[in-house]
Amino acid sequence: xxxxxxxxxxxxxxxxxxxxxLAWCKINLFSGWQTTLGTLIVGGVLLALLPRLVQWAxxxxxxxxxxxxxxxxxxxxxxxxxxxxxxxLFGRYPFDEHWRALICTVMLLALIMASCTRAFWKxxxxxxxxxxxxxxxxxxxxxxxxxxxxxxxxxxGLPLTILxxxxxxxxxxxxxxxxxxxxxxxxxxxxxLCTVYVELIRGVPLISVLFMASFMFPLLMPQxxxxxxxxxxxAGITLxxxxxxxxxxxxxxxxxxxxxxEAAATLGLSYWQxxxxxVLPQALAMVVPxxxxxxxxxxxxxxxxxxxxxxxxxxxxxxxMNSDANWRPFRIEGYLFIALIYFVFCYSMSRYSQWIxxxxxxxxxx
Amino acid sequence: MxxxxxxxxxxxxxWRSQAFRALVYQIVAVAVIALTVLYLANNTATNMRAxxxxxxxxxxxxxxxxxxxxxxxxxxxxxxxxxxYLVGMVNTLRVAVVGIIxxxxxxxxxxxxxxxxxGLVRGLCRAYVELFRNIPVLLQLLMWYLLFTxxxxxxxxxxxxxxxxxxxxxxxxxxxxxxxxxxxAAWGAVAGLAAAWAYRRYARKVFEATGQAKSxxxxxxxxxxxxxxxxxxxxxxxxxxxVPFKGEFAVESGGSLTPExxxxxxxxxxxxxxxxxxxxxxxxxxxxxxxxxxxxxxGLSRGxxxxxxxxxxxxxxxxxxxxxxxxxxxxxxxxxxxxxxxxVVSIANTAINQTGRAVECIAIIMLVYLSTSxxxxxxxxxxxxxxxxxxx
Numbered sequence: 001x002x003x004x005x006x007x008x009x010x011x012x013x014x015x016x017x018x019x020x021x022l023a024w025c026k027i028n029l030f031s032g033w034q035t036t037l038g039t040l041i042v043g044g045v046l047l048a049l050l051p052r053l054v055q056w057a058x059x060x061x062x063x064x065x066x067x068x069x070x071x072x073x074x075x076x077x078x079x080x081x082x083x084x085x086x087x088x089l090f091g092r093y094p095f096d097e098h099w100r101a102l103i104c105t106v107m108l109l110a111l112i113m114a115s116c117t118r119a120f121w122k123x124x125x126x127x128x129x130x131x132x133x134x135x136x137x138x139x140x141x142x143x144x145x146x147x148x149x150x151x152x153x154x155x156x157g158l159p160l161t162i163l164x165x166x167x168x169x170x171x172x173x174x175x176x177x178x179x180x181x182x183x184x185x186x187x188x189x190x191x192x193l194c195t196v197y198v199e200l201i202r203g204v205p206l207i208s209v210l211f212m213a214s215f216m217f218p219l220l221m222p223q224x225x226x227x228x229x230x231x232x233x234x235a236g237i238t239l240x241x242x243x244x245x246x247x248x249x250x251x252x253x254x255x256x257x258x259x260x261x262e263a264a265a266t267l268g269l270s271y272w273q274x275x276x277x278x279v280l281p282q283a284l285a286m287v288v289p290x291x292x293x294x295x296x297x298x299x300x301x302x303x304x305x306x307x308x309x310x311x312x313x314x315x316x317x318x319x320x321m322n323s324d325a326n327w328r329p330f331r332i333e334g335y336l337f338i339a340l341i342y343f344v345f346c347y348s349m350s351r352y353s354q355w356i357x358x359x360x361x362x363x364x365x366x
Numbered sequence: 367m368x369x370x371x372x373x374x375x376x377x378x379x380x381w382r383s384q385a386f387r388a389l390v391y392q393i394v395a396v397a398v399i400a401l402t403v404l405y406l407a408n409n410t411a412t413n414m415r416a417x418x419x420x421x422x423x424x425x426x427x428x429x430x431x432x433x434x435x436x437x438x439x440x441x442x443x444x445x446x447x448x449x450x451y452l453v454g455m456v457n458t459l460r461v462a463v464v465g466i467i468x469x470x471x472x473x474x475x476x477x478x479x480x481x482x483x484x485g486l487v488r489g490l491c492r493a494y495v496e497l498f499r500n501i502p503v504l505l506q507l508l509m510w511y512l513l514f515t516x517x518x519x520x521x522x523x524x525x526x527x528x529x530x531x532x533x534x535x536x537x538x539x540x541x542x543x544x545x546x547x548x549x550x551a552a553w554g555a556v557a558g559l560a561a562a563w564a565y566r567r568y569a570r571k572v573f574e575a576t577g578q579a580k581s582x583x584x585x586x587x588x589x590x591x592x593x594x595x596x597x598x599x600x601x602x603x604x605x606x607x608x609v610p611f612k613g614e615f616a617v618e619s620g621g622s623l624t625p626e627x628x629x630x631x632x633x634x635x636x637x638x639x640x641x642x643x644x645x646x647x648x649x650x651x652x653x654x655x656x657x658x659x660x661x662x663x664x665g666l667s668r669g670x671x672x673x674x675x676x677x678x679x680x681x682x683x684x685x686x687x688x689x690x691x692x693x694x695x696x697x698x699x700x701x702x703x704x705x706x707x708x709x710v711v712s713i714a715n716t717a718i719n720q721t722g723r724a725v726e727c728i729a730i731i732m733l734v735y736l737s738t739s740x741x742x743x744x745x746x747x748x749x750x751x752x753x754x755x756x757x758x
Contacts, residue, residue, distance in 0.1 A: 028485025038484040046486075189392035193399060200732075203739040205697035207711060208731045215724035219410045219419075300502035307704060314505055332516070335509045339501045346500035 067326045080330040081337045084320045088334060091156025091316030097148060104136045105159040112166055116352060118359075129170070136163075152230040156311035158341065164312065165299040168237040169245075173291075175238070176245035181275065183246065184253050194246075201243035206301050209240045214308040233305050241298050248290035252283035285360050292353035296346050303342075313338050410725070425721050426451070432716055434708045436624050447717060454713035455734055461630055461709065462696040462738075468635045469695060470688075473642025480647050491643065499640040504701050506637055510629035511705040518625075521616035531610050531617040537628060538610035541621035547601025554597020555590060562586035626707035630699065638695045645691060649684035650676065682750075689746035693739050700735070710734050 017023040029039040060075025063082070070077035081088070090098050111132045114120045140159075143149035155163070182194035201209070213236030214229065221227060256279050264274040306315030317338050321331045379386055414421055426448040433443050437453040438460065479491035498506070515534055519525060524533035531538040542548060562585075569580040598604075610620025653676050661671040702709035714727040721727075 024485070028483075028488075031483060035484045038482070039486050042484070042486045042490065187388050187392050190395050193395065199740075200736070203736040204732045205700040205711070205735055207700045207703065208728060208735065211715075211718075211724075211728050211731070215718060216410075216728060219413045219725070220406045221413075222409050223412060223416060296500075303502040303504045304701070306504070314502070314508070318508075329516075332509065332512055335505065335512065339505055339509070342502055342505065343497070343500045347496065350500065 067330075070330060077330040077333050080321075080327050080333050084324075084327065084334065085337075087157075087320035088313070088317045088338065089158045091160070091311045091319065092154045093156060093159070094148065094150060094154065097142070097150060100139050100142070100147070100150075101155075101157070101159045104140050105162055107132055108136060108162060108166060116356075133167075152228050153310070155230065157316040158313050160305075160310065160312040160316075161299070161302050164234060164237060164302040164305065165295070168234055168241050169295050169298055171234075171238045172242040172245050175242040176249055177280075179242060179246035180249035180253060183250050198243045198246055201240055202247070206237075206240050206304055207307060209236045210304060210308045212236065229308075229310060233308060233310055237298065237302065237305075240301075241294060244297075245291060245294050248287050248294060249283065251290065252287035253279065255286055256283055288360060289353050289357040292349060292356065296349050296353075299345060299349070300342065313341065419722055421723065421725065423726055425717075425723055425726070430717075431720065434713070435706070436627065436708060447721075450713050450717070451710060451730060454708055454710035457707065458696075458699055458702075458709040458711075458734070459738075461627065461634065461699045461702070461707075465631055465634045465638070465695050465699070466692050468631070469638045469642055469691070472635060472639040473691075474646050476639060476643035477646025477650070480643070481650065495640045495643050497640075498636055499644070503633065503637045503698050504704060507629060507633035507701055507705055510633045511625070514625035514629045522612075522614075524612065524617050526612075529609060531612070531620075533617060534625065535616050536622055536624045538617045538620045538622045540607045540609045543604065543606040543608050545601065545604035545606070547598050547604035550601035551594050551598035554593040554595070554600075556593075557597075558590035558593020561593065562589040565589060624707075626702070626705055629705060630702050630707050634695050634698055637698070638691055641691050641694070642688065645684055645687045646680075648687075649680035649682075652683045653679045685746060685750045689743060689750075692746070693742055696738055696742070697735060700731075 018027070028035075030036045056075050058075075060073055062070045062073045062075065062077050062079050065079040065083035067077075067079070067083075070079055086095070086098060090101050093101050111129065115125060115129075138144060139147070140155060141150060141152070179194045179197060182190045183198065185191050185194075210233060213232045217227065217232045217235070260278055260282070261274060264278045269277065302312055303314040305312055306318065309315075311319055317334050321328055321334050381387060413419075427446050429444050430447050430450040431443050432450075434441050434450065434453050436457070438456050439453070441449065441453050476491045476494055479487050480495075482488050482491070514536075518532060518534050521533045521535035524531040524535070524538075529540045565586055566582055569582060569585075573579055608620050610617050610622070612618075657675055657679065658671050661675040662668075666674065699709060700711040703712040703715055706712070711731055714731050718724050718727045
């Protein structure tokens with residue numbers, strides 16, 4: 001029963017939706033005339049280009065490993081990947097022994113992934129690394145247990161890329177740590193030595209360091225002492241990566257408030273005690289994302305060793321394609337294939353770096 | 367002050383004195399490094415004697431004996447090695463300078479694009495950054511080079527884009543025929559720049575005295591353009607252009623850029639722009655939102671907010687990492703050796719193979735890049751000091 005004086009007012013309209021695909025489009029694509037115009041122009045260009053790309057890459061593409069069909073087709077020739085993928089991935093490693101390279105690489109990758117997970121950050125991780133590396137080199141090199149001997153200059157493709165990137169980073173870390181400590185040391189002679197090293201390396205391109213590794217290292221060694229080309233290149237990349245990593249670590253050292261070091265001195269801690277117990281735990285936690293970025297650039301930089309005749313992924317790809325005249329015209333598809341491999345590795349590393357940055361910053365949020 | 371009885375006086379030459387320990391450590395460190403260097407130098411000398419390798423920089427004076435695909439000035443195989451190095455150095459700088467300019471423009475646009483109101487533009491910029499920075503630059507260079515040398519039509523049937531001709535032979539474009547008018551126009555531009563600078567000083571003084579804002583962009587632009595135009599007119603207004611045309615075997619005359627140069631430039635620009643975009647984005651994000659809100663509360667326009675409030679603060683964050691990216695681009699130009707562009711590294715590589723003087727040639731490469739890097743960072747440090755916060 002309503003009283004005669006009661007006048008119901010119309011209900012308010014429902015609030016504007018801000019969720020869902022349609023609302024997203026309205027806010028982000030058509031919110032004003034400038035935005036709408038931009039959407040129309042950019043969308044038009046995309047609509048003109050994307051169908052052609054799809055046509056080339058998927059619809060007209062050839063998926064079977066038949067170069068005659070590839071020559072006749074107007075689209076991409078993914079058959080080249082099917083035909084050559086073992087040569088692209090493993091390069092000059094003996095064809096029948098590819099399983100060894102595969103096992104080794106999977107093992108190394110699993111170890112790297114384990115090292116990136118919190119549950120494995122235990123003291124025995126170092127020992128595990130040593131064991132895995134011994135197994136790795138034994139299995140890859142062979143010559144024992146009835147395995148065929150494979151010299152290091154035949155190691156190539158993706159296993160070599162992963163080996164170079166991970167080993168040089170692992171070895172660069174201790175060097176970088178000492179260089180960074182030296183650069184922020186109070187002793188002028190040590191400080192300037194470290195500064196000269198870092199600035200010298202950072203001032204020259206990696207390729208000149210690699211040239212040095214391949215042309216000059218043999219001259220530097222005592223007579224009759226010959227080191228393997230893989231070791232030389234590994235040393236070159238390590239020395240190069242260490243300089244960049246040292247700068248990242250120094251950034252972390254500088255971010256530690258002076259009060260922390262003074263407090264440690266008041267407690268009577270020695271220099272090394274201060275560094276080990278107070279400074280480094282805080283500084284290293286801060287620089288983990290930076291070191292991850294170093295890792296990504298080192299991973300990409302390993303592609304340069306092709307120039308000093310070690311055939312990692314890029315070099316193996318070039319060799320696999322150039323050695324076969326039938327498939328040579330389809331190098332672009334091969335390049336796209338290894339670009340995808342690099343992208344998957346680098347992108348997942350950068351996502352991991354973002355995750356770890358959030359983990360590190362967790363302690364600062366409350 | 368007399369020593370207290372509880373603490374015995376410190377002996378200067380005691381292991382307990384920190385200063386003494388530091389001295390010992392440093393002497394040991396320097397000695398170890400010096401001995402290592404001596405040992406390595408001795409090894410090198412012995413090895414070189416044993417292998418009959420000659421050393422010294424005297425080879426720089428002898429005839430190079432190889433041709434260089436492209437150079438800004440004439441070079442033939444009879445000329446000396448040091449001239450070959452000079453050609454390589456100029457080629458490196460030619461790529462680096464143009465690349466830095468293009469990268470800055472492209473990177474800034476993409477970095478700013480990530481703040482666009484348009485979701486499509488935002489997404490595209492993000493995709494660009496993620497795609498191009500996660501693929502090695504060498505691979506990108508090889509792919510660009512492949513595109514230029516395989517996909518483009520033969521020089522006999524180039525793609526014609528207005529006055530531009532694009533083919534496997536590279537890019538041909540019209541250039542003005544050099545005349546006195548152009549020299550005078552350049553001088554006119556210089557005079558215009560000086561006048562514009564004086565005008566800006568005057569305008570700023572007027573603004574500070576009366577609060578009346580004068581245009582700091584359009585008027586100086588008109589002054590510079592007028593100066594250039596006057597110089598050009600005084601020189602007889604030359605309009606002759608060297609226009610390329612389709613010859614029987616190739617595109618002829620006009621200015622030209624080789625496919626090697628183009629792919630190196632394009633590859634380095636596209637790769638580095640992704641990093642510059644991230645630097646710019648970080649710089650803009652580092653300026654607190656309150657700053658732009660305060661600026662609009664004061665009644666500044668969007669352009670003024672960007673120019674007077676946001677950019678000066680963002681630049682402080684942007685400049686140091688931007689310098690690093692410029693240096694990276696310059697150093698990455700050494701990858702030219704992979705696609706056969708004759709930069710200083712590929713000249714040195716040829717020289718090593720011909721003369722066997724690896725030590726000297728590598729030293730030259732390092733010297734060239736070190737001096738470029740150090741001078742770039744000096745320049746950018748100077749600019750950074752100008753842009754830094756002026757504190758008491």
